[in-house]
Amino acid sequence: MKAAVVVFPGSNCDRDLAVAFERAGADVSMIWHKDTELPGDIDIVGIPGGFSFGDYLRCGAIAANSPICRSVVKHAERGGYVLGVCNGFQVLTETGLLPGALMRNANLKFICRPVGLEVATADSAFTSGYEKGQVLTVPVAHHDGNYNADAELLARLNGEDRVAFRYTDNPNGSVDSIAGVLSDNRRVLGMMPHPERCVDERHGGTDGVAMFRALLDQLATA
């Protein structure tokens, strides 16, 4: 599996995400935001957490309009896989690859702690290593993770089984406790919690490992 991790000014989880992909056995290239093309043979693109462009204007808005993101959108439109974590999820909603929007946390606080995360569907390359209903412990670290979807979108996401993860104890006001959503072809996942921050015993937990392993299994045989 070949993975690319995009690096924006202000990204700060890019290395962690690269390590998580590498540990699972992927070849990882780091791609600078001013690059205009992804390497041609990339299976999955990782959009890391952080504060791209200082969160100016809106979280993820400037990054979503950077040259490399046009290439990421093309990769997704060709059926390529994309994983956006935290700021990466915000970037993916701003590009339109994922629906909805992420707003300021309802309690206005930056939340940085492990949370309970229920696997809402195992039907995706990202979540096939888990059981539906399984509860994971995964860290969150965000100020703007309050997922917003109107009633129509929410019904569609639930009807199409596109909610990947829900918080067991909603920390940020997200509608329907949504922590991660899939694209309609199930190949783009955006999530606020950080699976790359729980892939080593020294992280305090390893519940993220199964996501990267499952991706490797599925994409290695694709």
Add this chain to the structure above:
Amino acid sequence: MKARVHVMLKNGVLDPQGEAVRHALGSLGFAGVNGVRQGKVIELDLADGTTEATVKEMCEKLLANTVIESYSIELN
């Protein structure tokens, strides 16, 4: 020429920052503040002849996230 773009959360989208400001005004003793909505103002210094349609395109592509925000444009 200048344009001023006002960006606000759409009606019906809960504005937690506006709510916090409302509470703070109440605790300062200002009674009767029934609601506060917080938005942003973006001032653009533009080449003469830039059309409102172009500014609208800027809003749609970048300045506002039309999933949750509405915008209005003042040209002068």
